[in-house]
Amino acid sequence: MKSNPTLFIVGATGYIGASLLANANKVGSTIGTSSSGGEDLLPLRLDAPAGFDYGKIRSGDVVLLTAAISAPDICAHDYNRARNVNVTGTSDFIQSAIDRGARVIFFSSDTVYGEHEDEFDETTACSPAGEYAEMKRELEQRFLGMELFKTIRLSYVFSQEDKFSRYLIGCTERNEEAELFHPFFRAIVHREDVIQGALALATRWNEVPEQIINFGGPQVLSRVDFAECLREAHLYELRFKVTEPSKDFFKNRPQIIAMTSPVFARLLGRQPRTLNEAARFEFTSLSDNSRFS
Secondary structure (H helix, E strand, C coil), X not given: CCCCCCEEEECCCCCCXXXXXXXXXXXXXXXXXXXXXXXXXXXXXXXXXXXXXXXXCCCCCEEEECCCCCCHHHHHHCHHHHHHHHHHHHHHHHHHHHHCCCEEEEEEEHHHCCXXXXXXXXXXXXXXXXXXXXXXXXXXXXXXXXXXXXXXXXXXXXXXXXXHHHHHHHHHHCCCEEEEECCCEECCEEHHHHHHHHHHHHHCHHHCCCCEEEECCCCCEEHHHHHHHHHHHCCCCCEEEXXXXXXXXXXXXXXXXXXXXXXXXXXHCCCCCCHHHHHHHHHCCCCCCCCCC
């Protein structure tokens, strides 16, 4: 690996990509992409990857590929468009990057494993649940075995800005009772840990022989557990009630994915944060005049 690789953050305006871009310059030269470009970002549309300027990518660079159509329901209901982005276009882009000698870190999903009530690690066979998971798994299978490809399988990624946290924060601000689907369990992982782990993988590629790394937290928690953690940490006035999801909800989402990983902790040099620890970390960054301080 060249001593000073450029890190390409694909999907640099997204939930994970934007945070990666903000932190990647601490470890090396960084270039971000978005579908429209602008604001110092290169344009890259994964539904038309042939239009990308591959001359920017050099041997030894690292591509962190976070972009995708990730909503399970969209992947199910607008299958052809989602597949064109998530499989066809993304595969073409990855192959072109690898052909130029770049290393690719692909951001995948714990849903490729399917339903798992008992704890499991990276050695467990996949049984994708839903079209989104099937697309992620198909792409992985195209490149696993190539030395320039690694895949990160993400559990639910927590921060103040994740979709469910924003919902709980909004309900608290409006003094509304939140509705929580149950049962629905994930190994919730802090976004800060995801960023640290991904950048460690990018910069220490040759020290990590594994091609598949599960990025999950140390506890498998329900949405009720999630809400209680945030209420204890900061959303003291949060009220919620438990509701059972419709059967359609679980067509594209496993109820329980009890994912673990010995590799993730090794990348971090510590155990990943618990949700309680992550919530305290997130909410202590709020200004003192927040209504929930």
